[in-house]
Amino acid sequence: MxxxxxxxxxxxxxxxxxxxxxxxxxxxxxxxxxxxxxxxxLSIIIPAFNKAEIIEQxxxxxxxxxxxxxxxxxxxxxSIDETSTVALNLLSKCNYPYTILRTKFPIYETACDCVGxxxxxxxxxxxxxxxxxxxxxxxxxxxxxxxxxxxFCSVSGRCGHSWAYMFSLRQKIIAFLxxxxxxxxxxxxxxxxxxxxxxxxxxxxxxxxxxxxxxxxNRGPWMTSKKVISVIGFLNExxxxxxxxxxxxxxxxxxxxxxxxxVNVNFNSNFEDGSMRQKREGVNLDVYNWLQNNKKGSRFxxxx
Numbered sequence: 001m002x003x004x005x006x007x008x009x010x011x012x013x014x015x016x017x018x019x020x021x022x023x024x025x026x027x028x029x030x031x032x033x034x035x036x037x038x039x040x041x042l043s044i045i046i047p048a049f050n051k052a053e054i055i056e057q058x059x060x061x062x063x064x065x066x067x068x069x070x071x072x073x074x075x076x077x078x079s080i081d082e083t084s085t086v087a088l089n090l091l092s093k094c095n096y097p098y099t100i101l102r103t104k105f106p107i108y109e110t111a112c113d114c115v116g117x118x119x120x121x122x123x124x125x126x127x128x129x130x131x132x133x134x135x136x137x138x139x140x141x142x143x144x145x146x147x148x149x150x151x152f153c154s155v156s157g158r159c160g161h162s163w164a165y166m167f168s169l170r171q172k173i174i175a176f177l178x179x180x181x182x183x184x185x186x187x188x189x190x191x192x193x194x195x196x197x198x199x200x201x202x203x204x205x206x207x208x209x210x211x212x213x214x215x216x217x218n219r220g221p222w223m224t225s226k227k228v229i230s231v232i233g234f235l236n237e238x239x240x241x242x243x244x245x246x247x248x249x250x251x252x253x254x255x256x257x258x259x260x261x262x263v264n265v266n267f268n269s270n271f272e273d274g275s276m277r278q279k280r281e282g283v284n285l286d287v288y289n290w291l292q293n294n295k296k297g298s299r300f301x302x303x304x
Contacts, residue, residue: 008027008119017238018111019105019107019287019294020290021104021105021283021286021287022103022105023103023104023105024103024104025101025102025103025115026101026102026103026104027100028076028084028085028087028088028100028101028102029088029091029098029100030098030099030100031092031094031096031097031098032071032097032098040070040071040097040121040122041068041069041124041144042066042068042070042122042123042125042126042140042144043070043071043073043116043117043120043121043122043124043125043126044062044066044070044071044072044073044126044128045073045075045112045113045116045120045125045126045127045128046072046073046074046075046128046129046130047075047077047109047112047113047116047127047129047130048074048075048076048077048087048130049076049077049079049083049130050079050080050081050083051079051081051130051131052081052085052086053081054130054131055083055086055087055130056086056087056089056090057133058130058131059072059087059090060090061133061134061135061267062134063094063096064134064137065134065135065136065138065139065140066096067137067138067140067141068140068141068144070096070097070140071097071099071120071121071122072091072096072097072098072099073098073101073116073119073120074087074091074098074099074100074101075101075102075103075112075115075116076100076101076102076103077103077106077108077109078103078106078107078284078287079102080284084100084102088100097121099119101115105284105287106284106287106288107241108241108242108288108291109129109241109242109245110235110237110240110241110242110298111237111241113127113234113235113245114235114237117229117234123225123226123227124143124144124147124223124224124225125223125224125225126140126143126221126222127219127220127222128220128221129220129269131269132267132268132269133267133269134221134265134266134267135267136157136265136266136267139157139221139265142157142263142265143155143157143221143223143263143265144223146211146261146263147223147224147225147261149211150213150259151258152211152258152259152260152261153224153228153232153250153253153254153256153258153259153260154217154222154223154224154228154246154249154250154253154261155217155222155224155260155261155262156194156218156219156220156222156223156260156261156262156263157221157222157223157262157263157264157267158194158217158219158221158222158265159192159193159194159195159218159262160192160193160194160212160213160214160216160217160218160260160261160262161191161192161216161217161218162190162191162192162214162215162216163190163215164190164191165191165192166190166247166301193212193214193262194262194264210263211261211262211263212261212262212263213259213260213261214259214260214262215250215259215260216246216247216251216260217246217260217261217262218246220269221267222246224249228253228258231256232249232252232253232256232258233252234249235248236249236297238295239297239298240295240298241291241295241298242291242298243298244297244298244301245297245298247301248297248301
């Protein structure tokens, strides 16, 4: 095992706090050279759970659309199928730097993304959910250019919207009546631009490739940079595990003067393949229930 692998596993396996079932990471495979630490512009992080049937197609779509120097970091999040084996069979035949890690029990997307950041080499970081099939050559450059030109804290290829769009009428009334500071940017209206709801899963080009400034956005694909992370930190795995961590990130960015952004990226995705809709049973269900009870942010976005 190379020195990087040993350091990587030592770094990650000694961590605790994901959940009581966490027992470290297994290195499934890697292709890394010393110069990759300096030449990689973009790290693409893919959390995956039980995606053996589609992960090869997803990775082929991704590889056909990359135009910058990139590495792929795939976290097999406690799959009970052959997700990591299928991914390794494909990536081992490519020239891209890659790392495949596997957990015995799931830690879910927020923690997977933070692990990816911790071992990433690229200046830019893109989170790409494993149910997204890209069909947009140069999506990477489009997201990078949008992020930099507008000084966004993050940019999404799925959609962007206002804070008001996220919250219920009851929450808006409470904010209006009591002047709750954590809802200071919430008004009685909201907007969404790009692909929202079911529209995210059709094959239409919703908008052109211009960037749009928004309050917050949704992951998939979702990009930020190490410069931004050095200012506001990364995803909050203490309070989140699946969902709303992107809005928390953008809220912290807003307090530092950042806006979020949206730029159209073309992709296909099947509704039933999303992480929120995966069937859970046995230990996986136990872990999920524990996280639901202990990481309140994923159930209800708590701006602070």
